[in-house]
Amino acid sequence: MDLPPLQFDPDREALITPAPPASAAPFPERVVMCFFPEVIEGLADGSGAEVIGRFSRELGGHAIHRVTHRGIPVAIFHPGVGAPLATLHFERAIAAGGRSFVACGGAGALRPDLALGHVVVPDAAVRDEGTSFHYAPPARTVQVDPALVDTAVAVLSARGIPWTVGTTWTTDAPFRETPARVRARSDEGCVTVEMEAAAFLAVARFRDVRFCQYLYAGDDLSGPVWDHRDWSTAGVRGELLRIAIETAAEL
Secondary structure, eight states: OOOGGGOOOOOSOOSSOOOOOEESSOOOSEEEEEOOHHHHHGGGTTSOOEEEEEOOGGGTOOEEEEEEETTEEEEEEOOOSSHHHHHHHHHHHHHTTOOEEEEEEEEEEOSTTOOTTOEEEEEEEEEESSGGGGTSOSOSEEEOOHHHHHHHHHHHHHHTOOEEEEEEEEESOGGGOOHHHHHHHHHHTEEEEESSHHHHHHHHHHHTOEEEEEEEEEEEOSSSSOBOTTGGGOTHHHHHHHHHHHHHHHO
16 A cells, blocks of 8 residues: 555655744754753753743744753753654754754653653654654664664763663554553563654654654553553653753763
């Protein structure tokens, strides 16, 4: 069956070109895409962060912050939830001059041993969404550059933070994570489920920029009943942003 998502077009020239977001200062080459709005909002409290720009209201109007880590400027913004919206922000940040990207967010745990807050570094993503197929030929998974995984793990090791490296399952439809589908992905070796990683990785390869990601185990889908675990209140969120900033500076 000749499905549209499988009709990859490698032509790099598109009718619409990504435009940089409005910015009052040079956009840093190192960027963190953080999914924790309350942590980003807290950057103004003693971190030396400054707002240098903002995305358009149509994309959510998210502010672009800039911090300095050991003399290296790093941009931080919320990319929006879901692959299509997050990719729009990612593309515009690349157009602005971003070259090394680290994302940090939460994910559903597909293994019972992943306690709330446990850090996961994806080394691959199952492409169960649509956006990645516009940036890479059809394939079941997309891989993370092993050297970037090593960098991400090294930062965790230096801080004494336990981690798991593994495959994440990227889906567009969180309300269609059926028991059979969850079992199939778990049997395939996926340790988490989220909504953006596969698309981020495909875009990074297509645009030739560096990208890696930190996830933390949030809600639990490993059992017969979904456990919310109040995942969005996990204390690891602030620490994970600090780790992502350090990693972005290292890439």
